[in-house]
Amino acid sequence: MILGRRDVLEVRRLCKAFSGLKAVDDAALDVRAGEIVALIGPNGAGKTTLFACIAGFHKPDSGVVRLDGADITGRAPHRICAAGMVRTFQITQPFATISVRENIMVGAYARTSDRDAAAARAEAIARQVGMGAQLDRRGADLTVAGRKRLELARALATGPRLLLLDEVMAGLNPTEIGEIVEVIRAIRTGGVTILLIEHVMQAVTSLAERVYVLNQGRVIAEGTPAQVAADAGVVEAYLGHGAAARLGGAHA
């Protein structure tokens, strides 16, 4: 047992329905200080909705979200950001006509109102995510990989203790995935705790100490990447009813 690792994030009995569809159904999870935790699950499992409820973009129907022990359930995103938690978005939307530097400064203004300080912070963070040479490029001129890095940088510029990453590797090639995995690892080494939604299993396996699996709004498994990959219920959720038996003894 690891002693002394406190919970940064606690989610309990969280529910969110859309017109009767239970997108998140009694979900619970914990993220401890310094961890990288992954949230995985088939398409439509409720991962993004759970993130949105945690970060204040949706008001949950019921349940509790605690950040460092404080109840933040239903608080507005900017207040949650000020409290030290920020999320990125799956669909990246950089400001197209302004530079990478200015895009990152938008995040930095969450911590400072001084323009020079925000610019200096933006430049330091750009270097941290490997965008030091692209500071003057316009948002519109970035590749998919560049937009993903910028999304990460904008979030990081707000100075979070807990960073929620929604599919930052989607659409990237294996080389780009390898590079962003290293960036994420370095962010954690710098003291930021990370919860990430990810479909790229190679990245989940190499980054995450623990994984939660969501299916139809419910957490169906939790454990190390190897433990959840060997879980019959998880195999069923991804591949359909009876899959575990069809795959044979290893998953039965």
Ligand SMILES: Nc1ncnc2c1ncn2[C@@H]1O[C@H](COP(=O)(O)OP(=O)(O)OP(=O)(O)O)[C@@H](O)[C@H]1O
């Ligand atoms: N704003 C909304 N209004 C109505 N239904 C929604 C809304 N957002 C999500 N849903 C539905 O809630 C369910 C969960 O969606 P969600 O996007 O959270 O899943 P996901 O696990 O993030 O999926 P993916 O991996 O495909 O991004 C889906 O059935 C989706 O259609």
